[in-house]
Amino acid sequence: MDPALAELAADLPAHALLTDPDQIEGYRRDAAADPLAGRPRAVVRATCTADVQSVMRWATRHRVAVVPRGAGSGLSGGASAVDGCVVLSTERMRAIRIDPATRVAVVQPGALNAEVKQAAAEHSLWYPPDPASVDISSIGGNAATNAGGLCCVKYGVTTDYVLGMQVVLADGTAVTLGGPRLKDVAGLSLTKLFVGSEGILGVITEVTLRLIPAQASPSTVVAMFDTVQDAANAVVAITASVRPAMLELMDHASINAVEDYGRMGLDRSAQALLLVQSDAPGDAASEVAHIVEACEKSGASEVFATDDPAEGAGFTAARRLVAPALMQLGTVLLEDVTVPIPTLPALLAGINRISAECDVLICVVAHAGDGNTHPVVVFDPDDAESQARAERAFSEVMDLAIAMGGTITGEHGVGRLKRDWLPKQLGDDVMWVTRRVKDALDPLGILNPGAVLRP
Amino acid sequence: MDPALAELAADLPAHALLTDPDQIEGYRRDAAADPLAGRPRAVVRATCTADVQSVMRWATRHRVAVVPRGAGSGLSGGASAVDGCVVLSTERMRAIRIDPATRVAVVQPGALNAEVKQAAAEHSLWYPPDPASVDISSIGGNAATNAGGLCCVKYGVTTDYVLGMQVVLADGTAVTLGGPRLKDVAGLSLTKLFVGSEGILGVITEVTLRLIPAQASPSTVVAMFDTVQDAANAVVAITASVRPAMLELMDHASINAVEDYGRMGLDRSAQALLLVQSDAPGDAASEVAHIVEACEKSGASEVFATDDPAEGAGFTAARRLVAPALMQLGTVLLEDVTVPIPTLPALLAGINRISAECDVLICVVAHAGDGNTHPVVVFDPDDAESQARAERAFSEVMDLAIAMGGTITGEHGVGRLKRDWLPKQLGDDVMWVTRRVKDALDPLGILNPGAVLRP
Numbered sequence: 001m002d003p004a005l006a007e008l009a010a011d012l013p014a015h016a017l018l019t020d021p022d023q024i025e026g027y028r029r030d031a032a033a034d035p036l037a038g039r040p041r042a043v044v045r046a047t048c049t050a051d052v053q054s055v056m057r058w059a060t061r062h063r064v065a066v067v068p069r070g071a072g073s074g075l076s077g078g079a080s081a082v083d084g085c086v087v088l089s090t091e092r093m094r095a096i097r098i099d100p101a102t103r104v105a106v107v108q109p110g111a112l113n114a115e116v117k118q119a120a121a122e123h124s125l126w127y128p129p130d131p132a133s134v135d136i137s138s139i140g141g142n143a144a145t146n147a148g149g150l151c152c153v154k155y156g157v158t159t160d161y162v163l164g165m166q167v168v169l170a171d172g173t174a175v176t177l178g179g180p181r182l183k184d185v186a187g188l189s190l191t192k193l194f195v196g197s198e199g200i201l202g203v204i205t206e207v208t209l210r211l212i213p214a215q216a217s218p219s220t221v222v223a224m225f226d227t228v229q230d231a232a233n234a235v236v237a238i239t240a241s242v243r244p245a246m247l248e249l250m251d252h253a254s255i256n257a258v259e260d261y262g263r264m265g266l267d268r269s270a271q272a273l274l275l276v277q278s279d280a281p282g283d284a285a286s287e288v289a290h291i292v293e294a295c296e297k298s299g300a301s302e303v304f305a306t307d308d309p310a311e312g313a314g315f316t317a318a319r320r321l322v323a324p325a326l327m328q329l330g331t332v333l334l335e336d337v338t339v340p341i342p343t344l345p346a347l348l349a350g351i352n353r354i355s356a357e358c359d360v361l362i363c364v365v366a367h368a369g370d371g372n373t374h375p376v377v378v379f380d381p382d383d384a385e386s387q388a389r390a391e392r393a394f395s396e397v398m399d400l401a402i403a404m405g406g407t408i409t410g411e412h413g414v415g416r417l418k419r420d421w422l423p424k425q426l427g428d429d430v431m432w433v434t435r436r437v438k439d440a441l442d443p444l445g446i447l448n449p450g451a452v453l454r455p
Numbered sequence: 456m457d458p459a460l461a462e463l464a465a466d467l468p469a470h471a472l473l474t475d476p477d478q479i480e481g482y483r484r485d486a487a488a489d490p491l492a493g494r495p496r497a498v499v500r501a502t503c504t505a506d507v508q509s510v511m512r513w514a515t516r517h518r519v520a521v522v523p524r525g526a527g528s529g530l531s532g533g534a535s536a537v538d539g540c541v542v543l544s545t546e547r548m549r550a551i552r553i554d555p556a557t558r559v560a561v562v563q564p565g566a567l568n569a570e571v572k573q574a575a576a577e578h579s580l581w582y583p584p585d586p587a588s589v590d591i592s593s594i595g596g597n598a599a600t601n602a603g604g605l606c607c608v609k610y611g612v613t614t615d616y617v618l619g620m621q622v623v624l625a626d627g628t629a630v631t632l633g634g635p636r637l638k639d640v641a642g643l644s645l646t647k648l649f650v651g652s653e654g655i656l657g658v659i660t661e662v663t664l665r666l667i668p669a670q671a672s673p674s675t676v677v678a679m680f681d682t683v684q685d686a687a688n689a690v691v692a693i694t695a696s697v698r699p700a701m702l703e704l705m706d707h708a709s710i711n712a713v714e715d716y717g718r719m720g721l722d723r724s725a726q727a728l729l730l731v732q733s734d735a736p737g738d739a740a741s742e743v744a745h746i747v748e749a750c751e752k753s754g755a756s757e758v759f760a761t762d763d764p765a766e767g768a769g770f771t772a773a774r775r776l777v778a779p780a781l782m783q784l785g786t787v788l789l790e791d792v793t794v795p796i797p798t799l800p801a802l803l804a805g806i807n808r809i810s811a812e813c814d815v816l817i818c819v820v821a822h823a824g825d826g827n828t829h830p831v832v833v834f835d836p837d838d839a840e841s842q843a844r845a846e847r848a849f850s851e852v853m854d855l856a857i858a859m860g861g862t863i864t865g866e867h868g869v870g871r872l873k874r875d876w877l878p879k880q881l882g883d884d885v886m887w888v889t890r891r892v893k894d895a896l897d898p899l900g901i902l903n904p905g906a907v908l909r910p
Contacts, residue, residue, distance in 0.1 A: 101691070101797040124696070146640045157638060159647065160615060175884045180795045182825040183612060183865035185601045185651050186873075186880050187907060188889050192614065192647035196640050213696050236556070241579070241668050283737030340635045342556040370637040410638035418641075425641050429630045433896065434643050440895035441888065452642060 004062050005042055008086075011054040018043040027087045030074035031133075032334075032417055038083035040067070045089045049166060049174055049205040055088050056203065057172035065449050068199040070109060070141030073133045075334050076415025078145065078198045078451050085449075088203060090140050098123050098211070104163060104180045105209040109140020113147075116209065125211040128155035131411065132320055140204050146196030148411030150316070153369030154245045154279075155212075157411065159195040164208035167194055167201075170442040180208050193437070198413050199448035201441045216281040218245055219288050220312030223295035224270035224302040228252075228352070228364070231272035232345035234298035235368040238276065239341055242287050246277035246316070247369025251348075254322045254363045254376075261325035264318035267302070274300075274368070275315050322365040326376045329361070331387075333377040333394040337401035338410030341371045350400045351375050358393040360386070372410035399424070414452045422452065459517050460497055463541075466509035473498040482544060483536045485529035486588075487789075487872055493538035495522070500544045504621060504629055504660040510543050511658065512627035520904050523654035525564060525596030528588045530789050531870025533600065533653045533906050540904075543658060545595050553578050553666070559618060559635045560664040564595020568602075571664065580666040583610035586866065587775055595659050601651030603866030605771070608824030609700045609734075610667075612866065614650040619663035622649055622656075625897040635663050648892070653868050654903035656896045671736040673700055674743050675767030678750035679725035679757040683707075683807070683819070686727035687800035689753035690823040693731065694796055697742045701732035701771070702824030706803075709777045709818045709831075716780035719773035722757070729755075729823070730770050777820040781831045784816070786842075788832040788849040792856035793865030796826045805855045806830050813848040815841070827865035854879070869907045877907065 001009065001019060009017045018024060019042050028037045041064075046052045059066045065085035072079060081087055093108035096116055100123040105116055113127075114135045120127045130149035131137055137147065143165065148157045164178030178184060178191035194201055225231040228251055238244060250258070250273045255266045266273060274295060278287035288305050295303045306312060326332055339347045348364060351373075355362040366373035375397050379390035398408045398421045408414070408421045423431050431453075438453060439445075449455040456464065456474060464472045473479060474497050484492045496519075501507045514521045520540035527534060536542055548563035551571055555578040560571055568582075568589045575582045585604035586592055592602065598620065603612045619633030633639060633646035649656055680686040683706055693699060705713070705728045710721045721728060729750065733742035743760050750758050761767060781787055794802045803819060806828075810817040821828035830852050834845035853863045853876045863869070863876045878886050886908075893908060894900075904910040 101695075102795040103694070104795075146644065148638050148640075152638060156615070159644065160611070169884075169888070173884050173887075175888060176882070177885065179860060179862075181793050181860075181862050181865070182796070183603050183607060183793050183822070183827045184862040185603075185866055185868055186862045186864050187869065187877055187885065188656075188892060189601065189614065189647050189651045190885065190888060190892075192644050192650075193892075195647075196644045201643075213698060239558070240556075243668060281735060281738040282741065283735070286737065338636050338638050340557040340559075341637075367638070372638045405634060405636075407634075407636050407639040407641045409641050410636070411640055413640055414642065422642055427631070429624075429628050430632065430642065430645065432628075433624070433630060433645060436895040437643060437645075437648075437892060440891040 008058045011058065012044065012051055013047055016045050016047060016051060018045065027069065027089060028081045030072045030077065030079040032075050032077040032415065034077035034080040034416055037080040038085065040081040040085045040087045043087045043089060045092050047092050049168065052088065052168045052203050052205050053172045053174055055086060056168050056170060059086065059446050060171050060444060063444060063446065065446050067448050068203045070138035071112065071136055073137040074141060074145065074415060075412045076409065077417045078413050078415035080416050082450055090138065100125060102180045103211045105211055107139050107207050107209060109138060109204050111139050113137050113139060113142055120211050121214065124214045126214045127161065127209055127211055129158045129161060132323055139207055143195050143204050143207050144197065144199055145413040148367065148372065150246050150248060150367060152367065153247050154243045159192055161210045162191060162195050162207055163210050164191055165194060165204055166206035168203045168205055170444065170447050174205065178208065198415065198451050200438055200452050201447065216279045217309045218277040218279040218312055219284040219305065219307045220315060221276040221288055221291045222304045222315055223274045223300040224267050225272040225299065226301050228272040228348050229345050230299040231274050232348050234274060234295045234300065235344055236341055237294035237298055238291055239369055242290050244276050244291065244369055245279040246275065248275040248319050249366040249368035250319065250322060251364040253361060254365045257325040257329060257363060258318050258321045261328055262321050264321065266318060275319055277312060326363055326378060330378045331381040333390055335375040335377065335394065335397050336409045336412040337397055337406055338370065338372040339401055339404050339406035343404045344368065344371050347373065347401065347404060351397060354393050354396045354400065358389045360389045360393045362393060370410065416450055419452060419454065463513045466513065467499065467506055468502055471500050471502060471506060482524065482542045485527045485532065485534040487530050487532040487870065489532035489535040489871055492535040493540065495536040495540045495542045498542045498544060500547050502547050504623065507543065507623045507658050507660050508627045508629055510541060511623050511625060514541060514901050515626050515899060518899060518901065520901050522903050523658045525593035525599065526567065526591055528592040529596060529600065529870060530867040531864065532872040533868050533870035535871050537905055545593065555580060557635045558666045560666055562594050562662050562664060564593060564659050566594050568592050568594060568597055575666050576669065579669045581669045582616065582664055582666055584613045584616060587778055594662055598650050598659050598662050599652065599654055600868040603822065603827065605701050605703060605822060607822065608702050609698045614647055616665045617646060617650050617662055618665050619646055620649060620659050621661040623658045623660055625899065625902050629660065633663065653870065653906050655893055655907050656902065671734045672764045673732040673734040673767055674739040674760065674762045675770060676731040676743055676746045677759045677770055678729045678755040679722050680727040680754065681756050683727040683803050684800050685754040686729050687803050689729060689750045689755065690799055691797055692749035692753055693746050694824055697745050699731050699746065699824060700734040701730065703730040703774050704821040704823035705774065705777060706819040708816060709820045712780040712784060712818060713773050713776045716783055717776050719776065721773060730774050732767060781818055781833060785833045786836040788845055790830040790832065790849065790852050791864045791867040792852055792861055793825065793827040794856055794859050794861035798859045799823065799826050802828065802856065802859055806852060809848050809851045809855065813844045815844045815848045817848060825865065871905055874907060874909065
C-alpha cells in the first residue's frame with residue numbers, strides 16, 4: 001500500500017479501506033453506468049462521521065479527489081469515480097432514530113428511503129418522498145440530489161422534508177445545519193443549499209427529516225387515452241383545480257414494456273395511461289369525480305376508479321416496473337426533463353418528433369402532475385450507430401426542454417451525464433454564482449470534481 | 456448634490472433619487488425601530504430591475520453600502536440604514552402577473568402579500584404564506600426573510616412557494632434563478648439560498664411564486680385553558696395526529712390586550728386560548744372532533760367549535776390584533792423563538808420564569824403548531840431601568856430557546872437586532888460557512904452590511 005493510503009488506513013477502522021481492484025470495481029459507477037467513469041485508488045466504507053472527517057482531512061492534506069457515494073442508485077453519474085480518487089461510501093452508516101413526539105427522523109446517510117418510511121410507519125408517521133428507487137436508494141443520496149418521486153405532486157420533494165443535517169466540509173470540519181425545528185430563519189438557508197448539492201460542497205453524514213401523520217388510504221383512477229396529447233391535456237385539466245396525491249403518465253411503449261415484463265393487466269392498445277390517486281380524507285369521492293370528469297372531457301377511451309387500496313397499489317406497482325421493464329429492451333438513456341404544466345402536451349409532441357427524426361425508440365413515463373417527464377431512449381449498445389442516434393436524441397430532448405422554459409433535470413440531478421447542458425439552461429452568470437459558492441466551500445476542488453461543474 | 460450622487464442620479468429616472476433629509480428620515484428604520492439605525496446619504500426608489508442594477512453598479516464603483524428595503528415592516532432591523540448608505544427601496548415595483556394555467560404568480564418585490572393573495576384569488580388560486588403583516592409587508596421582504604405566518608403549520612413557509620426569482624448581485628449583474636417549474640434540480644439550490652438571505656447576497660427584483668387551488672372553507676375550534684401549560688400540552692396532543700390549518704396560542708396578557716384594544720369577545724379570565732382551524736375538505740368534522748377531544752383531555756375549561764367561516768374569521772381577526780394591541784401597552788421587544796414541539800410547554804414555563812425574574816411583562820402569542828412563539832416584552836421607553844430589564848429578558852429568552860434546541864428566529868429574521876445571538880446558536884463553524892458564502896457573492900461587503908453578520 002502506498003504511504004499516503006497507509007496514513008489514511010491508520011485513521012480508519014479495520015476493513016474500512018478497500019484497495020483490492022476487484023472490490024473497487026463495483027464502486028466505479030452508479031446506476032447511470034457512466035462509460036467515462038475513472039479508476040479510484042481506494043474505497044472507504046465509512047462507519048461514522050469521524051471516519052468521513054478522517055477521509056476529508058487526509059484528502060485536503062494530499063489534494064486527493066473524493067467522490068461521495070450513497071447506495072449507487074443515481075441516474076446521472078453523480079457518483080462516477082474519477083481517476084485516482086477515493087470513493088467515500090456511506091453504505092454502512094444506516095442508523096435511523098424516530099422521535100415521534102417531535103415527528104422527525106434522524107437518519108444516517110446510508111439508510112435506504114424505504115427503511116426510513118418503514119421506521120416512521122411503526123409510529124403511524126410518514127416520510128413522503130418516494131423516488132421510484134425507494135427500495136434501493138439511500139437517504140443521503142436522496143438529500144444530495146433533492147430526490148423527487150410520485151407523491152411530490154401533492155407532498156413536495158426531499159428538500160421540503162430536510163429540517164437539518166450534519167455535513168463534513170472539504171477540510172474535514174463537521175457542521176450541524178438546521179435542526180428539529182419546523183420554522184427556522186436564523187442565518188442563511190444553508191441546509192437548503194446543501195440539499196441537491198450532489199456532493200460538491202460537502203458530505204452529508206446525518207439528516208433530520210420532517211415526518212407527517214400517515215397518509216389516508218388513497219382512491220385510484222386509471223384512464224386510457226387514444227393519444228398522448230389527450231392524456232397530457234387531461235393532466236392540465238386535473239391539476240387546474242385539485243391536488244391529486246399522484247398523477248403519473250405512461251405512454252404506449254411503456255405500457256407494453258411493463259406488460260412484456262410483468263403482465264400487470266394494462267390495456268396494451270392504449271396510447272397513454274394516466275394513473276391518478278386522491279388521498280383527501282372524506283373528500284376523495286369528490287376529487288375522484290373531478291378527476292374522472294377531466295379525463296372523460298379530455299377524450300379518455302376508458303376510465304376506471306377504485307377505492308380499494310390493494311387495487312390501487314397494483315397499478316402503482318405496474319408504474320414502478322417501467323424502469324426495469326425498459327432496461328430489458330436494450331441499454332437506456334434516462335431523461336428527466338421538466339416543463340411548466342401547460343407546456344406538457346407540446347413537450348410530448350416534441351419528444352415524439354425527436355424520436356422519429358433520430359429513428360430511435362423513446363418511451364415516456366412521467367410524473368405528469370409536476371410536468372416532470374422521463375423520456376427513456378432505448379438503444380442497442382453493440383450498434384455504434386444506434387448509440388449515436390440515441391445520444392443525439394438525449395441531447396435534443398434537453399435542448400427542447402430548455403427552449404420551452406423547462407429544466408434538464410427535475411429530480412435525478414446533473415451529475416456528470418448532464419453537466420455539459422447545465423450552462424445552456426442556467427446561463428453564464430448563474431454558472432458564475434455556482435462556481436463562486438463551490439470555490440468558497442471547496443477551494444481545492446477535491447469534492448466530487450466533475451459533477452455538476454466542469455473540473 | 457455631491458458628484459458621486461449626481462452620477463447615480465443620471466442613471467436613474469427623475470425623482471427616483473431622494474436626498475432631502477426630511478424625506479430620507481422615513482427610510483432609516485423598519486418596524487423594529489432600531490435605535491442604532493444610521494443616516495443614509497440617499498434613498499433610491501427603484502422603478503425596475505435596471506434601476507436596481509444601476510444602483511449596485513454605482514455602489515460597487517464607489518464602495519458604498521446599499522440597504523435593500525421592501526415595505527419597511529421588518530421586525531428585526533434587517534432594513535435599518537447604516538451611516539452613508541443608499542437605501543434601495545422596491546416600494547414602486549409592484550407589478551403582479553398571474554399565470555393561471557401554470558399556477559404561478561410573477562411578482563415584483565414591492566407588491567404587498569395581500570395584493571398577491573387577492574390577484575391569485577381572482578383565478579380561484581391561493582398564495583398561502585400569511586405573516587401577520589400580510590396587509591403591509593411586501594413579497595420581496597417576505598422572500599428576503601423567508602416569512603412565515605399562521606397557515607404554515609399545514610402549508611409551509613415562503614421558501615416552499617418560491618419557484619424562482621430574479622436577483623441583482625453586488626456588482627449589478629441580474630441573474631434569473633429557478634423558474635415556473637415544480638421540480639428543478641439543475642445546479643445548486645440557489646433560489647433557496649437567496650430566500651431568507653436578508654439582502655446580504657443580492658437584491659430580489661422579481662419572484663415566481665407557486666400557487667395552489669383555493670383553500671376549502673375552514674372549521675374553527677376555540678379552546679380556553681386555566682393554565683398555559685395545559686394549552687401547550689393540547690398543542691402537542693393535537694399535532695400528534697392531525698395537520699390543522701392553523702394552531703395559534705394566546706396567553707392571558709395577550710387576550711386582555713386584545714380585549715382592551717378591540718373588544719373581540721374573548722374570555723378575559725382564561726390563562727390561555729387556542730385558536731385552531733381545520734380545512735380538510737369533507738373531513739373537517741373528524742379533524743374537529745379530534746382537536747376538541749385533545750383540548751378537553753388536556754384540561755380545557757371551555758371548547759367551542761364552529762363551521763361558520765365568518766365566525767372563524769372573527770377569531771382570526773382577534774388573533775391578528777395582538778401585535779397592535781400590545782403596542783398600546785408600551786414599547787415592545789418582539790421575540791420570535793421556535794422550539795421543537797414537545798419542548799413548547801417547558802419554553803412557556805421558562806418565559807414565565809424570566810418574566811418574573813426580570814420583573815417585566817412578557818405576553819405570549821404563538822404559532823404554536825410550529826413551536827414558533829412570539830413572547831412580547833413590554834416596557835416603558837421613558838424608564839431606562841425598565842428598558843434594561845426588558846433587554847435582559849429579551850436576551851434570556853433567546854438563550855433559553857438555544858439551550859432547548861430551538862432557534863432565535865422562526866420567521867422574522869436575524870437582521871441587526873438578533874445578530875449578536877446568531878453565533879451562539881450556529882457556532883463558529885457554521886458562521887464560517889456563512890461568511891464564506893457572503894464573501895463569495897459580495898466581496899466588497901456593500902450589501903446590507905451589519906445585517907445577519909457583523910460588518
